[in-house]
Amino acid sequence: MKIDRRTRGATVEAAARAHLLAAGLADIATNARYRPGELDLVMRDGDTLVFVEVRYRRDASFGGGAASIDLRKRRKLVMAAQLFLAMHPTWAQQPCRFDVVEAEGEPPRLRWLRDAFRADDT
Template sequence: MPTARAQRGAAVEAAAQAYLCSAGLTPVTRNARYRGGELDLVMRDGDTTVFVEVRYRASAGFGGGAASVDLRKRRKLLLAAQLFLMAHPALADRPCRFDVIEASGEPPRLNWLRDAFRLEDC
């Protein structure tokens, strides 16, 4: 049985996916696990493959969710994205970007940070 934290995380990811779909993105997959990391959401924005990290904070007292996507986390996401693209060669030649969805409070308020970081930042 999933823990309360895992259930909250799944609910926030589902809310983030619904939010992105309402903005015109289409889902590719959720919770893609690879050696060294997990991709919360993979979406399509037109021809662009979007890797979305969803970060929930009960409050912003210790910094928002984007602040927790530090260099170490960005490198893990980059590795997971590379492995995802190797497993899905049809998407490998398309543009990619990394977005972050910050979620805080109950019910969660979502803040979408498009192009939150780039390959050069890692």
């Protein structure tokens, strides 16, 4: 049975969320949508607010998930994160980072890349 793209995306994001929760992160938000883009997961790691981009690739022939996050995508994620912080001022003074969870293959194997890029890289 072939799984459609939206269903696969939701399944992979749920697996990434479960993986990060098991590693000790705490949920803040899921699929936070803003005009520039969507934040797949927003979590807390200690006192650090973590914006997580989840990327699925059937195979890594053309590079892994992190390689698919180009400058344009990073800028959109940073703008979305800035809007999130503006709308949730209680988090605005916390340290922040951008992580990526790569999922590859069938069934997906997860790889968590902490601090995958920085806001000032954009």
